Amino acid sequence: MSYSGFRVIKEALTGHRGWGPAWRTPDPKAEYDFVIIGGGGHGLATAHYLAKEFGKSRIAVIEKGWIGGGNVGRNTTIIRSNYLLDGNEPFYEMSLKLWEGLEQDLNYNAMVSQRGILNLIHSDAQRDAFVRRGNAMMLNGADADLLSTEDILKRYPFLNVNNARFPIKGGLAQHRGGTVRHDAVAWGYARAADRRGVDIIQNCEVTGFRIENGKCLGVETSRGFIGAGKVAACVAGSSGRLMEKAGMRLPIESHVLQAFVTEGLKPVFPGVVTFGAGHFYCSQSDKGGLVFGGDIDGYNSYAQRGNLPVVEDVCEGGMAIFPMLGRVRLLRMWGGIMDMSMDGSPIIDRTHIDGLYFNGGWCYGGFKATPASGMAYAHLLATDRPHETATAYRFDRFETGRMIDEKGMGNQPNLH
Amino acid sequence: MIIEHPLLGPRDAAEFTYLGDAAMIHRPDWQAEDALAQFTTYGYLRDNPAGPHRELWFHEQGDRSWLVVTRDTTTHEITDVQLARDVARAEGRSK
Numbered sequence: 001m002s003y004s005g006f007r008v009i010k011e012a013l014t015g016h017r018g019w020g021p022a023w024r025t026p027d028p029k030a031e032y033d034f035v036i037i038g039g040g041g042h043g044l045a046t047a048h049y050l051a052k053e054f055g056k057s058r059i060a061v062i063e064k065g066w067i068g069g070g071n072v073g074r075n076t077t078i079i080r081s082n083y084l085l086d087g088n089e090p091f092y093e094m095s096l097k098l099w100e101g102l103e104q105d106l107n108y109n110a111m112v113s114q115r116g117i118l119n120l121i122h123s124d125a126q127r128d129a130f131v132r133r134g135n136a137m138m139l140n141g142a143d144a145d146l147l148s149t150e151d152i153l154k155r156y157p158f159l160n161v162n163n164a165r166f167p168i169k170g171g172l173a174q175h176r177g178g179t180v181r182h183d184a185v186a187w188g189y190a191r192a193a194d195r196r197g198v199d200i201i202q203n204c205e206v207t208g209f210r211i212e213n214g215k216c217l218g219v220e221t222s223r224g225f226i227g228a229g230k231v232a233a234c235v236a237g238s239s240g241r242l243m244e245k246a247g248m249r250l251p252i253e254s255h256v257l258q259a260f261v262t263e264g265l266k267p268v269f270p271g272v273v274t275f276g277a278g279h280f281y282c283s284q285s286d287k288g289g290l291v292f293g294g295d296i297d298g299y300n301s302y303a304q305r306g307n308l309p310v311v312e313d314v315c316e317g318g319m320a321i322f323p324m325l326g327r328v329r330l331l332r333m334w335g336g337i338m339d340m341s342m343d344g345s346p347i348i349d350r351t352h353i354d355g356l357y358f359n360g361g362w363c364y365g366g367f368k369a370t371p372a373s374g375m376a377y378a379h380l381l382a383t384d385r386p387h388e389t390a391t392a393y394r395f396d397r398f399e400t401g402r403m404i405d406e407k408g409m410g411n412q413p414n415l416h
Numbered sequence: 417m418i419i420e421h422p423l424l425g426p427r428d429a430a431e432f433t434y435l436g437d438a439a440m441i442h443r444p445d446w447q448a449e450d451a452l453a454q455f456t457t458y459g460y461l462r463d464n465p466a467g468p469h470r471e472l473w474f475h476e477q478g479d480r481s482w483l484v485v486t487r488d489t490t491t492h493e494i495t496d497v498q499l500a501r502d503v504a505r506a507e508g509r510s511k
């Protein structure tokens with residue numbers, strides 16, 4: 001069944017009895033050509049593009065809980081392609097282009113909203129850095145716009161550009177950036193993949209790999225063995241835990257990142273704004289809540305819950321740049337476990353085990369990458385060659401010295 | 417989180433900065449045949465366990481000592497804290 005305006009009217013007049021579930025609940029088959037581990041945004045997108053773009057069939061997505069219960073349903077929903085380095089920017093720009101056509105592709109309203117993202121500039125050095133970044137973006141076909149304080153005040157009149165401590169000197173804007181309804185991304189990809197015959201198997205945990213003579217033959221799960229031509233790991237924050245079962249150590253640490261949402265307000269925050277002198281960013285959801293976040297907690301964690309010192313730090317950052325936040329009540333806060341890599345950039349690559357593939361290391365920025373990650377991973381799985389925008393996302397870059405370190409922080413995951 | 421400092425007693429984790437896996441105490445020998453491979457592993461690969469984790473914390477806003485803290489990464493429960501100096505000596509790292 002296709003979704004459309006006409007359909008909504010028809011269902012409204014007939015008591016909404018015709019919708020039905022958006023995807024099936026199949027039992028696992030004994031064997032598939034492709035078994036994707038992890039029903040997050042990336043796993044579901046991979047399944048969709050494998051079926052749609054590469055004409056593959058016999059595909060399963062295996063999820064230990066429910067789809068969308070991981071980071072795809074926990075993030076702050078920001079999409080953008082404002083990266084600096086050549087290894088990254090073409091990939092993220094492809095992702096933004098895919099977001100722009102996503103809803104038509106999936107026949108699903110993911111509420112893609114290109115409301116723009118604005119990085120505030122507080123010093124001359126920061127302006128130089130952002131000019132360089134903007135130029136790098138434009139060289140890769142992305143949009144970037146250097147704004148004056150007057151331009152900024154037109155859209156954000158509540159900002160105090162003459163703040164004594166953190167004066168605002170301008171901003172780097174990407175008008176095509178914005179937000180997307182995160183759960184709808186998981187649901188939309190799941191429905192589209194399911195309609196092309198992909199089996200989405202929830203409540204089924206992968207507990208091990210069957211590896212013989214250097215070849216991966218399938219996965220052991222809580223619902224028995226599932227054979228596979230190719231096994232594609234795609235479990236974000238659980239990467240270390242999962243790949244350990246294949247005897248692999250990764251250039252990744254798992255860390256917790258917290259996010260916050262306030263009570264609903266009338267429209268006050270038209271786009272996404274990031275504070276340039278502390279780690280804080282904020283946007284307003286379509287329901288009206290202010291959604292914000294900041295730094296990761298900073299130590300290895302699988303706990304999906306954070307500690308108070310970082311809450312205080314994030315709120316201090318918020319108060320420094322948007323003092324009006326002080327009058328708003330916080331509604332909820334939560335944590336998600338992120339796969340922080342050693343250079344802050346992801347990996348989409350084959351492993352040394354035949355038939356076992358890996359996608360991970362997304363840090364706190366993998367939501368925006370969802371469509372491109374799915375496309376590039378599907379490309380790798382279907383052709384055994386990396387997608388042209390993802391050639392730098394290799395395991396061996398740490399050995400060969402080809403790190404993609406946007407911030408120049410070195411091998412310290414909690415600083416990326 | 418409260419870290420039970422062996423010399424100073426219970427201290428708020430906010431006084432510390434975190435480095436990572438305590439395996440970093442074992443810096444490879446730069447003159448070894450396979451030093452490059454050893455340093456790649458040392459610098460970039462991690463066990464990243466879900467469960468007890470031995471890790472290095474620096475008491476930056478305190479006595480500036482390095483600690484080896486054993487903490488469960490699924491519950492944040494801390495079961496053991498030692499001075500990194502003592503740990504390194506016991507493992508034969510320095511005289």
Ligand SMILES: Cc1cc2nc3c(=O)[nH]c(=O)nc-3n(C[C@H](O)[C@H](O)[C@H](O)COP(=O)(O)OP(=O)(O)OC[C@H]3O[C@@H](n4cnc5c(N)ncnc54)[C@H](O)[C@@H]3O)c2cc1C
Binds near residue numbers: 073079206293
């Ligand atoms: C608080 C927070 C804010 C964020 N904000 C942003 C943002 O604004 N913009 C942005 O671009 N990114 C953001 N991110 C990062 C982004 O959410 C992640 O990088 C991205 O969602 C990871 O990919 P995923 O959707 O596939 O992961 P997930 O949704 O976590 O999917 C992984 C799935 O694998 C499953 N799984 C794990 N182990 C197994 C197993 N053994 N067997 C079967 N299944 C298993 C899990 O249950 C999970 O559903 C944020 C993250 C957090 C936590």
